[in-house]
Amino acid sequence: MKTSNPLVRTAPLVLVVIAALLLQGQTIYFPMIFKGSPAPLYSTSYYIQNGDPAKMYDLGCQLGMHDASTPGAQDSLVVLDFGKMWIFNNNQGNTTIGVRTFGDPNNGGARQNLSIADLEIRAQNFASGYWVCSANDKASQLTLGIGTNTFDFFNQENYAQDNLRAIMADFGRNWANMVNRLNAWGTTTGYNLQILFTGAIDIEWAGADPTDGLYYWQSPYVVRGWVDAFDGSDNKKSIFFNFGACVGCPTTPSLSWVYTSALPWTQQDIWYVSWGSQPAFAVPEIYRNDGFLARQWAAVSKAGSLYFGSRIIFSGAMTQMVACQQRGGTECNTLDNTPSEGWEQLYGAVNAETFTAQPFLQYSTDIKWQFK
Numbered sequence: 001m002k003t004s005n006p007l008v009r010t011a012p013l014v015l016v017v018i019a020a021l022l023l024q025g026q027t028i029y030f031p032m033i034f035k036g037s038p039a040p041l042y043s044t045s046y047y048i049q050n051g052d053p054a055k056m057y058d059l060g061c062q063l064g065m066h067d068a069s070t071p072g073a074q075d076s077l078v079v080l081d082f083g084k085m086w087i088f089n090n091n092q093g094n095t096t097i098g099v100r101t102f103g104d105p106n107n108g109g110a111r112q113n114l115s116i117a118d119l120e121i122r123a124q125n126f127a128s129g130y131w132v133c134s135a136n137d138k139a140s141q142l143t144l145g146i147g148t149n150t151f152d153f154f155n156q157e158n159y160a161q162d163n164l165r166a167i168m169a170d171f172g173r174n175w176a177n178m179v180n181r182l183n184a185w186g187t188t189t190g191y192n193l194q195i196l197f198t199g200a201i202d203i204e205w206a207g208a209d210p211t212d213g214l215y216y217w218q219s220p221y222v223v224r225g226w227v228d229a230f231d232g233s234d235n236k237k238s239i240f241f242n243f244g245a246c247v248g249c250p251t252t253p254s255l256s257w258v259y260t261s262a263l264p265w266t267q268q269d270i271w272y273v274s275w276g277s278q279p280a281f282a283v284p285e286i287y288r289n290d291g292f293l294a295r296q297w298a299a300v301s302k303a304g305s306l307y308f309g310s311r312i313i314f315s316g317a318m319t320q321m322v323a324c325q326q327r328g329g330t331e332c333n334t335l336d337n338t339p340s341e342g343w344e345q346l347y348g349a350v351n352a353e354t355f356t357a358q359p360f361l362q363y364s365t366d367i368k369w370q371f372k
Contacts, residue, residue: 042339042364043076049104049370051114053125060129073139077363079200081147085171087155088113105371116174123182127195138194145200145241150218165225172229175199179238199240203273205247205263215262220269227277234279242274243318245285249296253303267303275312286317286342287335298349298356305355316363317342323368339366
């Protein structure tokens with residue numbers, strides 16, 4: 001049973017039910033029917049295109065003012081997706097690990113290289129903005145995910161799997177240490193009364209690039225390096241959210257399904273990086289209008305219940321409604337769920353049968369581009 005739990009701010013009854021679900025594992029024979037409830041108010045997550053500290057403060061302040069002006073206590077998950085993991089030389093010429101942000105349309109599409117220390121400062125600025133601008137509303141809560149993804153080769157030319165896994169493990173260790181430091185800073189400042197810092201990672205995969213034949217999204221062997229290193233370095237204090245996609249997954253449990261021979265993702269791999277590893281929790285992308293993506297994730301959860309030791313207790317759902325409104329594109333014709341649609345699809349899919357049922361999905365978040 002997990003000892004880490006992001007659902008620390010839920011009602012006690014919900015926690016009791018969730019604990020019971022975890023203890024049940026795969027042996028579930030009684031009817032479990034949960035009455036549907038309205039989706040929670042959604043938060044806004046961001047693809048970061050300019051990590052200027054003042055801009056991060058302003059984003060946090062916007063959320064703080066929103067929560068303060070919204071009746072009741074809000075409970076929000078915000079993922080700041082800073083882009084792909086990257087190794088670069090800093091201004092002093094030293095090799096540094098960090099991220100390469102998404103292109104800034106206000107600066108000719110330029111990308112920023114931000115170190116782990118830079119990310120830490122940006123997260124602190126967002127949190128400070130939220131704390132100050134939420135003013136007297138200290139009942140509202142923010143879970144802030146410092147995000148990245150599993151795309152590309154880290155600005156390196158050695159594509160051997162063992163080398164990529166070692167690099168990924170270094171990132172995972174540093175990510176966990178960063179989250180630990182941020183939460184310690186939150187305790188020192190008193191922000192921990194309102195703000196929890198976590199890691200966040202967009203784990204997904206795709207076919208070979210048609211121009212060079214390379215697979216830019218990483219294999220389960222490489223990604224597990226990040227997950228296991230995070231787990232080994234978090235001191236059982238910090239967690240991360242997988243906000244990725246279950247690309248090509250079946251909608252029923254399968255021990256034989258494999259994505260491709262080049263990227264041999266299985267349902268067990270997906271379960272592990274989303275729930276099976278101690279610090280892992282899932283807020284998957286539920287973009288597709290027909291509910292298919294929700295059924296894919298429910299199947300992974302059922303496979304966990306049947307074969308791997310536990311269903312997934314999903315923390316919430318992510319949509320991309322506003323990102324689609326910003327950029328459009330034909331793919332958005334079928335991948336533009338509203339936040340309530342994505343949340344309700346996942347809630348409905350996991351509660352369709354007892355092997356995967358859960359009474360509560362804490363978060364609904366919709367991701368957008370910081371600018372466009």
